[in-house]
Amino acid sequence: MAGRPLPRFPEPDTQAFWDATKEHKLTYQVCAKGHIVFFARAHCPTCGSREMTVKESKGEGTVYSYSVVRLNRHPAFAALGPYAVAYVDLDEGFRVLTNLAGLADPVNEAKIGARVKVRWEDQEGGLSLPMFAPA
Amino acid sequence: MVSQKRDAAIVGIYEYPKRKAPGVTALQIKAECAARALEDAGLSWGDVDGLYDAQDGAGSAGLGLAEYFGFKPNVIDTTQVGGSSYEFHAAHARRDIAAGKCKVALLTYGSTAHSDARRIGTGGGGGGGYSPGSSSPLSNMTDPWGMTLISNYGMVASRHMYQYGTTSEQLAHISVATRAHAMRNPEAVQAMKDLEFVGINEITVQDVLSSRMVADPLHLLECCMVSDGGGAVVIASPEVARNCKKKPVWIIGSGEATRYSENGSDITISAAAQSGPPAFGEAGITPAEIDIAMIYDSFTITVLVMLEDLGFCKKGEGGAFVGGERLHYKSPLKPVLNTDGGGLSSNHPGMRGIFLLLEAARQLRGESTSQVEGAKLAVAHGNGGMLATSHTGGTIILARD
Secondary structure (H helix, E strand, O other), rough: OOOOOOOOOOOHHHHHHHHHHHHOOEEEEOOOOOOOOOOOOOOOOOOOOOOEEEEOOOEEEEEEEEEEOOOOOOHHHHHOOOOOEEEEEOOOOOEEEEEOOOOOOOHHHHHOOOOEEEEEEEEOOOOOOEEEEOO | OOOOOOOOOOEEEOOOOOOOOOOOHHHHHHHHHHHHHHHOOOOOHHHHHEEEEEEOEOOOOHHHHHHHHHHOOOEEOOOOOHHHEEEHHHHHHHHHHHOOOOOEEEEEEEOOOOOOOOOOOOOOOOOOOOOOOOOOOOHHHHHHHHOOOOHHHHHHHHHHHHHHOOHHHHHHHHHHHHHHHHHHOOHHHHHHHOOOOOOOOOOHHHHHHOOEEEEEOEEEEHHOOOOOOOEEEEEHHHHHHHHOOOOEEEEEEEEEEEOOOOOOOOOOOOHHHHHHHHHHHHHOOHHHHOEEEEEEOOOOHHHHHHHHOOOOOOOOOOOOHHOOOOOOOOOOOEEEEOOOOOHHOOOOOOHHHHHHHHHHHHHHHHHOOOOOOOOOOOEEEEEEOOOOOOOEEEEEEEEEO
């Protein structure tokens, strides 16, 4: 799926997250007081702690919401046909923006509340995008 | 009503009449609107001592805009919070005037979004905010997913339907009401002609449902236009306001808020839930007393969520609330919605917030093309950013003299 806009670096906050995707690891952070943090930052947005620990998610969660895009003039997305943009709530307690994968007909098959599991889509240059397919 | 403070009033307004303005710059639109709003107030170019700007004039904000206009203001405020910038500016202008920092505040907006063929709703990776030039933590987390601006709002609509049983039929009533108002507004009718709308007429719920799906569950007729345009608002102290040409429209309450997606957060709740209560509290009124609701209609779902969050109905009951003819200007029930035709059918060059103030002021002066007899109180609620990810809400309560 070459041609999607990809993360650009240097960008120190999100570099480690995207590096981990090269090994198909979906990571989130926990601060010293136990607050769960996503997207990755050098501080905790709940308490300001700067003691951040990186953890690996099992990659299982639930679709919180979605919308099927019928029109995107960007060539990489226009080529996809209808595709679902979604928020997925991971079981560890963090929410990611993502795409739903593994649906032949996203208009009729995408469902809020559906159980999903991470499916990696490798990109040119080594990064991989964590998408979510039916569990 | 006795406790209401009347520290500042809207005394001059102007909406740029064209929605397709090739060969004109945003700065030129801003300057022309400034001059005409000052004329409307009966004030002079040299009276302006407060400049409020959302950084929309091609690299000119603050110093640059002051020089371009030819002002030497005592106050410069360049708050940029997208479509809600002008509600924030009105709140700040009132505060600055009350503090004696300025007497005549000027808010201007100019945009050539249509002529630039900007793909605000349907382009890029991460929605309207995608910019090839720079990266940030947010852009790095959103760009790969192809989340168009419309699909961002689509996610809010999907979740609202899931949680509350809201339907597309209910949302469509918002498009129907704003189009009915647009058909009464000659500038809106011309806008639809210039932007080559298919079918420039009143529409039905079925028309909305039959229009093509852009990003589920939002149909084409639930999405705003992308126009050129602009406007200006002059806000003045009570002393200045007393000597202006038109009756003042008083700013009696304001609220500002930010909201963004967080782990476990409810995306059907907008920043209006935080900005509304202080605004109504300061005004000393309840939502039930509002005659005119000027609510940011980038999409139908935006209006539905904000009517709920501002307290016009309970959370989750917006679908039933907007049904029937309730929002139409002839409705016996309060409030009526977006009597200029809204962003859906009159004017949306990207940051619509200024038009909410303009039409609210027209109603409270008795100058609207869909005038509500005896309108006394209005709310203008602007939304900036994107509802499902990060956004701002600015609430302004206005009262007739």
